Amino acid sequence: MNSDFSLAVHSLTFLSLQLDQMATSHAIAESASVHPVRIRKILGLLRKQGFIVTKEGCGGGFILQKSPADIKLNEIYKITSEGALVPKCPPPNSECVVGANMKQAITSIFGDAENQLESFLSDYSIKDVASLVTHEPIEVAEALTGE
Amino acid sequence: MNSDFSLAVHSLTFLSLQLDQMATSHAIAESASVHPVRIRKILGLLRKQGFIVTKEGCGGGFILQKSPADIKLNEIYKITSEGALVPKCPPPNSECVVGANMKQAITSIFGDAENQLESFLSDYSIKDVASLVTHEPIEVAEALTGE
DNA sequence: AGGAACTATAATAAATATTATTACAGTTAA
Protein backbone atom coordinates (compact mmCIF):
# COMPACT_ATOMS: atom_id res chain seq x y z
CA MET A 1 0.00 0.00 0.00
CA ASN A 2 1.29 3.50 -0.72
CA SER A 3 1.66 6.02 2.06
CA ASP A 4 -1.50 8.10 1.54
CA PHE A 5 -3.26 6.35 4.40
CA SER A 6 -0.28 6.74 6.72
CA LEU A 7 0.02 10.40 5.83
CA ALA A 8 -3.67 11.05 6.39
CA VAL A 9 -3.49 9.37 9.79
CA HIS A 10 -0.28 11.21 10.53
CA SER A 11 -1.80 14.56 9.67
CA LEU A 12 -4.95 13.96 11.68
CA THR A 13 -2.94 12.77 14.66
CA PHE A 14 -0.76 15.84 14.40
CA LEU A 15 -3.85 18.02 14.36
CA SER A 16 -5.35 16.12 17.29
CA LEU A 17 -2.38 17.16 19.41
CA GLN A 18 -2.89 20.79 18.50
CA LEU A 19 -6.63 21.26 18.73
CA ASP A 20 -6.53 24.95 19.55
CA GLN A 21 -4.61 26.32 16.60
CA MET A 22 -4.20 25.84 12.88
CA ALA A 23 -1.27 23.86 11.56
CA THR A 24 0.31 24.66 8.20
CA SER A 25 1.03 22.08 5.54
CA HIS A 26 4.66 23.01 6.02
CA ALA A 27 4.62 22.03 9.70
CA ILE A 28 2.82 18.76 9.06
CA ALA A 29 5.05 17.97 6.10
CA GLU A 30 8.12 18.51 8.23
CA SER A 31 6.77 16.21 10.91
CA ALA A 32 6.14 13.54 8.30
CA SER A 33 9.32 14.13 6.28
CA VAL A 34 7.33 14.66 3.13
CA HIS A 35 6.55 17.42 0.65
CA PRO A 36 3.95 20.04 1.69
CA VAL A 37 2.09 19.78 -1.61
CA ARG A 38 1.39 16.18 -0.83
CA ILE A 39 -0.03 17.02 2.56
CA ARG A 40 -2.28 19.64 1.02
CA LYS A 41 -3.50 17.15 -1.57
CA ILE A 42 -4.37 14.53 1.02
CA LEU A 43 -5.87 17.02 3.45
CA GLY A 44 -8.00 18.32 0.61
CA LEU A 45 -9.73 14.93 0.55
CA LEU A 46 -10.26 15.00 4.30
CA ARG A 47 -11.66 18.51 4.10
CA LYS A 48 -14.19 17.47 1.47
CA GLN A 49 -15.38 14.77 3.85
CA GLY A 50 -15.71 17.17 6.75
CA PHE A 51 -12.94 15.86 8.98
CA ILE A 52 -11.00 19.09 8.97
CA VAL A 53 -11.46 22.74 8.17
CA THR A 54 -9.08 24.68 6.00
CA LYS A 55 -8.25 28.31 6.04
CA GLU A 56 -6.45 29.93 3.16
CA GLY A 57 -4.23 32.97 3.30
CA CYS A 58 -1.88 34.36 5.87
CA GLY A 59 -2.27 32.65 9.26
CA GLY A 60 -4.24 29.90 7.56
CA GLY A 61 -3.79 26.14 7.65
CA PHE A 62 -5.70 23.13 8.88
CA ILE A 63 -7.61 22.32 12.02
CA LEU A 64 -9.68 19.34 13.13
CA GLN A 65 -13.41 19.55 12.70
CA LYS A 66 -14.38 16.34 14.51
CA SER A 67 -13.32 15.00 17.86
CA PRO A 68 -10.29 12.68 17.57
CA ALA A 69 -12.25 9.89 19.22
CA ASP A 70 -14.88 10.16 16.50
CA ILE A 71 -12.52 9.77 13.58
CA LYS A 72 -12.20 6.06 12.89
CA LEU A 73 -9.42 4.62 10.79
CA ASN A 74 -11.80 2.76 8.51
CA GLU A 75 -13.18 6.09 7.34
CA ILE A 76 -9.69 7.29 6.53
CA TYR A 77 -8.87 4.04 4.78
CA LYS A 78 -11.96 4.35 2.62
CA ILE A 79 -11.05 7.88 1.62
CA THR A 80 -7.39 7.36 0.85
CA SER A 81 -6.90 3.73 -0.06
CA GLU A 82 -10.05 1.80 -0.78
CA GLY A 83 -9.25 -1.10 -3.11
CA ALA A 84 -5.58 -1.13 -2.20
CA LEU A 85 -5.93 -4.52 -0.58
CA VAL A 86 -6.90 -6.42 -3.69
CA PRO A 87 -3.80 -7.81 -5.37
CA LYS A 88 -3.03 -6.90 -8.94
CA CYS A 89 -3.90 -9.49 -11.55
CA PRO A 90 -2.71 -9.90 -15.10
CA PRO A 91 -5.47 -9.05 -17.58
CA PRO A 92 -8.06 -11.82 -18.11
CA ASN A 93 -7.16 -14.36 -20.78
CA SER A 94 -10.22 -15.71 -22.51
CA GLU A 95 -8.27 -18.64 -23.93
CA CYS A 96 -8.21 -20.38 -20.55
CA VAL A 97 -10.83 -20.92 -17.82
CA VAL A 98 -8.35 -20.07 -15.14
CA GLY A 99 -7.01 -17.01 -16.90
CA ALA A 100 -10.47 -15.86 -17.84
CA ASN A 101 -11.87 -15.90 -14.33
CA MET A 102 -8.99 -15.50 -11.91
CA LYS A 103 -9.23 -11.74 -11.66
CA GLN A 104 -12.88 -11.96 -10.76
CA ALA A 105 -12.27 -14.70 -8.19
CA ILE A 106 -9.45 -12.78 -6.51
CA THR A 107 -11.44 -9.57 -6.57
CA SER A 108 -14.41 -11.28 -4.99
CA ILE A 109 -12.39 -12.87 -2.19
CA PHE A 110 -10.45 -9.70 -1.45
CA GLY A 111 -13.55 -7.57 -1.61
CA ASP A 112 -14.80 -9.53 1.39
CA ALA A 113 -11.39 -9.37 3.01
CA GLU A 114 -11.39 -5.61 2.63
CA ASN A 115 -14.77 -5.32 4.29
CA GLN A 116 -13.34 -7.24 7.19
CA LEU A 117 -10.28 -5.02 7.28
CA GLU A 118 -12.46 -1.94 7.39
CA SER A 119 -14.44 -3.39 10.22
CA PHE A 120 -11.18 -4.04 12.05
CA LEU A 121 -10.00 -0.50 11.48
CA SER A 122 -13.27 0.87 12.79
CA ASP A 123 -12.08 -0.14 16.25
CA TYR A 124 -9.30 2.43 16.08
CA SER A 125 -9.71 6.17 16.27
CA ILE A 126 -7.27 9.02 15.80
CA LYS A 127 -7.37 9.41 19.54
CA ASP A 128 -6.09 5.86 19.89
CA VAL A 129 -3.28 6.54 17.45
CA ALA A 130 -2.37 9.69 19.32
CA SER A 131 -2.18 7.61 22.49
CA LEU A 132 0.03 5.04 20.83
CA VAL A 133 2.27 7.76 19.51
CA THR A 134 2.59 9.61 22.79
CA HIS A 135 2.98 6.35 24.70
CA GLU A 136 -0.11 6.91 26.79
CA PRO A 137 -2.09 3.90 28.04
CA ILE A 138 -4.02 2.44 25.18
CA GLU A 139 -7.72 1.74 25.20
CA VAL A 140 -7.86 -0.09 21.92
CA ALA A 141 -6.99 -3.50 23.22
CA GLU A 142 -10.08 -3.34 25.38
CA ALA A 143 -12.24 -2.35 22.49
CA LEU A 144 -10.93 -5.33 20.56
CA THR A 145 -11.42 -7.86 23.28
CA GLY A 146 -14.84 -6.45 23.98
CA GLU A 147 -14.12 -5.36 27.57
CA MET B 1 -0.25 -5.40 -3.54
CA ASN B 2 1.79 -6.70 -6.46
CA SER B 3 0.67 -9.71 -8.41
CA ASP B 4 2.85 -12.40 -6.84
CA PHE B 5 0.00 -13.68 -4.70
CA SER B 6 -2.42 -13.72 -7.64
CA LEU B 7 0.11 -15.55 -9.77
CA ALA B 8 0.82 -18.12 -7.09
CA VAL B 9 -2.90 -18.77 -6.68
CA HIS B 10 -3.32 -18.81 -10.44
CA SER B 11 -0.55 -21.35 -10.87
CA LEU B 12 -1.81 -23.63 -8.13
CA THR B 13 -5.34 -23.43 -9.46
CA PHE B 14 -4.07 -24.28 -12.92
CA LEU B 15 -2.22 -27.27 -11.50
CA SER B 16 -5.27 -28.35 -9.52
CA LEU B 17 -7.18 -28.74 -12.77
CA GLN B 18 -4.47 -30.92 -14.20
CA LEU B 19 -3.56 -33.22 -11.37
CA ASP B 20 -2.38 -36.09 -13.52
CA GLN B 21 0.33 -34.42 -15.57
CA MET B 22 3.06 -31.87 -15.28
CA ALA B 23 2.48 -28.35 -16.53
CA THR B 24 5.31 -26.27 -17.93
CA SER B 25 6.05 -22.72 -16.86
CA HIS B 26 5.29 -21.79 -20.46
CA ALA B 27 1.75 -23.18 -20.27
CA ILE B 28 1.01 -21.52 -16.93
CA ALA B 29 2.56 -18.26 -18.08
CA GLU B 30 0.38 -18.27 -21.15
CA SER B 31 -2.72 -18.86 -19.06
CA ALA B 32 -1.76 -15.95 -16.81
CA SER B 33 -0.50 -13.66 -19.60
CA VAL B 34 2.83 -13.29 -17.90
CA HIS B 35 6.48 -14.16 -18.50
CA PRO B 36 7.52 -17.80 -17.85
CA VAL B 37 10.56 -16.75 -15.83
CA ARG B 38 8.27 -15.10 -13.37
CA ILE B 39 6.20 -18.23 -12.97
CA ARG B 40 9.34 -20.26 -12.36
CA LYS B 41 10.49 -17.79 -9.73
CA ILE B 42 7.20 -17.88 -7.85
CA LEU B 43 6.79 -21.62 -8.18
CA GLY B 44 10.30 -22.01 -6.82
CA LEU B 45 9.02 -20.57 -3.53
CA LEU B 46 6.07 -22.92 -3.51
CA ARG B 47 8.33 -25.87 -4.19
CA LYS B 48 10.57 -25.00 -1.27
CA GLN B 49 7.48 -25.08 0.95
CA GLY B 50 6.38 -28.46 -0.36
CA PHE B 51 3.24 -27.41 -2.20
CA ILE B 52 4.43 -28.60 -5.56
CA VAL B 53 7.05 -30.83 -7.07
CA THR B 54 9.29 -29.76 -9.88
CA LYS B 55 10.94 -31.79 -12.53
CA GLU B 56 13.74 -30.39 -14.61
CA GLY B 57 14.67 -31.39 -18.10
CA CYS B 58 12.69 -32.54 -21.09
CA GLY B 59 9.13 -33.46 -20.18
CA GLY B 60 9.56 -31.67 -16.89
CA GLY B 61 7.46 -29.01 -15.25
CA PHE B 62 5.35 -28.61 -12.16
CA ILE B 63 2.76 -30.76 -10.45
CA LEU B 64 0.81 -30.39 -7.22
CA GLN B 65 2.13 -32.16 -4.17
CA LYS B 66 -0.79 -31.46 -1.81
CA SER B 67 -4.49 -31.88 -2.31
CA PRO B 68 -6.13 -28.65 -3.57
CA ALA B 69 -8.47 -28.66 -0.58
CA ASP B 70 -5.47 -28.68 1.74
CA ILE B 71 -3.77 -25.62 0.26
CA LYS B 72 -5.16 -22.61 2.08
CA LEU B 73 -4.79 -19.10 0.74
CA ASN B 74 -3.28 -17.79 3.97
CA GLU B 75 -0.32 -20.09 3.43
CA ILE B 76 0.18 -18.72 -0.06
CA TYR B 77 -0.21 -15.17 1.19
CA LYS B 78 2.46 -15.73 3.82
CA ILE B 79 4.87 -17.09 1.25
CA THR B 80 4.41 -14.50 -1.45
CA SER B 81 3.20 -11.32 0.20
CA GLU B 82 3.55 -11.22 3.95
CA GLY B 83 3.85 -7.61 5.06
CA ALA B 84 2.23 -6.23 1.93
CA LEU B 85 -0.76 -5.04 3.91
CA VAL B 86 1.10 -2.56 6.08
CA PRO B 87 1.09 0.84 4.40
CA LYS B 88 4.35 2.54 3.63
CA CYS B 89 5.44 5.27 6.03
CA PRO B 90 7.92 8.05 5.60
CA PRO B 91 11.06 7.45 7.68
CA PRO B 92 10.72 8.28 11.39
CA ASN B 93 11.48 11.88 12.31
CA SER B 94 12.94 12.18 15.78
CA GLU B 95 12.22 15.91 15.91
CA CYS B 96 8.51 15.27 16.47
CA VAL B 97 6.57 12.82 18.67
CA VAL B 98 4.19 12.06 15.86
CA GLY B 99 6.88 11.65 13.25
CA ALA B 100 9.04 9.62 15.60
CA ASN B 101 6.39 7.02 16.43
CA MET B 102 3.92 6.91 13.58
CA LYS B 103 5.63 4.13 11.69
CA GLN B 104 5.62 1.97 14.75
CA ALA B 105 1.96 2.71 15.49
CA ILE B 106 0.87 1.94 11.93
CA THR B 107 2.98 -1.20 11.85
CA SER B 108 1.47 -2.39 15.09
CA ILE B 109 -2.12 -1.82 14.00
CA PHE B 110 -1.59 -3.37 10.59
CA GLY B 111 0.30 -6.28 12.03
CA ASP B 112 -2.88 -7.21 13.83
CA ALA B 113 -4.93 -6.47 10.73
CA GLU B 114 -2.73 -8.79 8.73
CA ASN B 115 -3.20 -11.59 11.23
CA GLN B 116 -6.90 -11.15 10.78
CA LEU B 117 -6.55 -11.16 7.02
CA GLU B 118 -4.59 -14.38 7.15
CA SER B 119 -7.24 -15.94 9.32
CA PHE B 120 -9.83 -14.85 6.77
CA LEU B 121 -7.82 -16.33 3.92
CA SER B 122 -7.48 -19.62 5.78
CA ASP B 123 -11.15 -20.22 4.98
CA TYR B 124 -10.32 -20.47 1.29
CA SER B 125 -8.49 -23.29 -0.41
CA ILE B 126 -7.19 -23.72 -3.93
CA LYS B 127 -10.09 -26.10 -4.42
CA ASP B 128 -12.47 -23.24 -3.60
CA VAL B 129 -10.74 -20.97 -6.08
CA ALA B 130 -10.91 -23.66 -8.73
CA SER B 131 -14.64 -23.91 -8.07
CA LEU B 132 -15.08 -20.16 -8.37
CA VAL B 133 -13.12 -20.14 -11.58
CA THR B 134 -14.95 -23.02 -13.18
CA HIS B 135 -18.30 -21.67 -11.90
CA GLU B 136 -19.03 -24.76 -9.89
CA PRO B 137 -21.16 -24.47 -6.75
CA ILE B 138 -19.08 -22.88 -4.03
CA GLU B 139 -18.61 -24.30 -0.57
CA VAL B 140 -16.81 -21.32 0.84
CA ALA B 141 -19.84 -19.30 1.74
CA GLU B 142 -20.92 -22.12 3.98
CA ALA B 143 -17.55 -22.29 5.65
CA LEU B 144 -17.74 -18.59 6.33
CA THR B 145 -21.24 -18.56 7.72
CA GLY B 146 -20.43 -21.62 9.77
CA GLU B 147 -23.04 -23.87 8.17
C1' DA C 1 -3.07 49.43 -1.50
C1' DG C 2 0.67 46.09 -1.34
C1' DG C 3 3.41 42.51 0.47
C1' DA C 4 4.00 38.28 3.14
C1' DA C 5 2.10 33.93 4.31
C1' DC C 6 -0.87 30.83 3.31
C1' DT C 7 -4.04 27.03 0.38
C1' DA C 8 -5.57 24.72 -4.27
C1' DT C 9 -4.30 22.47 -8.05
C1' DA C 10 -2.13 21.16 -12.38
C1' DA C 11 1.90 19.89 -14.82
C1' DT C 12 6.31 17.96 -14.93
C1' DA C 13 10.34 15.53 -13.21
C1' DA C 14 12.69 12.24 -10.30
C1' DA C 15 12.82 8.15 -7.71
C1' DT C 16 11.27 3.65 -6.79
C1' DA C 17 8.94 -0.69 -7.52
C1' DT C 18 7.27 -3.99 -10.59
C1' DT C 19 7.55 -6.76 -14.51
C1' DA C 20 9.72 -8.47 -18.76
C1' DT C 21 13.55 -9.99 -21.13
C1' DT C 22 17.97 -11.91 -21.94
C1' DA C 23 21.55 -14.95 -20.85
C1' DC C 24 23.53 -18.95 -19.34
C1' DA C 25 24.17 -23.12 -16.54
C1' DG C 26 22.22 -27.40 -15.30
C1' DT C 27 18.88 -31.60 -15.99
C1' DT C 28 16.35 -35.16 -18.41
C1' DA C 29 14.20 -37.88 -22.08
C1' DA C 30 14.51 -39.78 -26.46
Add this chain to the structure above:
DNA sequence: TTAACTGTAATAATATTTATTATAGTTCCT
Protein backbone atom coordinates in the same frame (compact mmCIF):
# COMPACT_ATOMS: atom_id res chain seq x y z
C1' DT D 1 23.77 -35.41 -28.48
C1' DT D 2 20.05 -32.57 -29.09
C1' DA D 3 15.63 -30.64 -27.83
C1' DA D 4 12.87 -29.37 -24.05
C1' DC D 5 12.79 -28.24 -19.80
C1' DT D 6 13.98 -25.68 -14.76
C1' DG D 7 16.99 -22.33 -11.79
C1' DT D 8 18.73 -18.11 -11.29
C1' DA D 9 21.16 -13.79 -12.02
C1' DA D 10 21.59 -9.62 -14.53
C1' DT D 11 19.63 -6.07 -17.18
C1' DA D 12 15.96 -3.43 -19.47
C1' DA D 13 11.35 -1.64 -19.85
C1' DT D 14 7.28 -0.03 -17.72
C1' DA D 15 4.29 1.58 -14.17
C1' DT D 16 3.58 3.72 -9.87
C1' DT D 17 4.75 6.77 -6.37
C1' DT D 18 6.64 10.86 -4.76
C1' DA D 19 8.84 15.40 -5.22
C1' DT D 20 9.17 19.64 -7.39
C1' DT D 21 7.87 23.61 -9.91
C1' DA D 22 4.58 26.84 -11.38
C1' DT D 23 0.55 29.65 -11.11
C1' DA D 24 -3.63 31.45 -9.24
C1' DG D 25 -6.29 32.66 -5.43
C1' DT D 26 -7.12 34.02 -0.27
C1' DT D 27 -6.22 36.45 4.03
C1' DC D 28 -3.83 39.21 7.31
C1' DC D 29 -1.19 43.12 8.42
C1' DT D 30 0.71 47.68 8.03
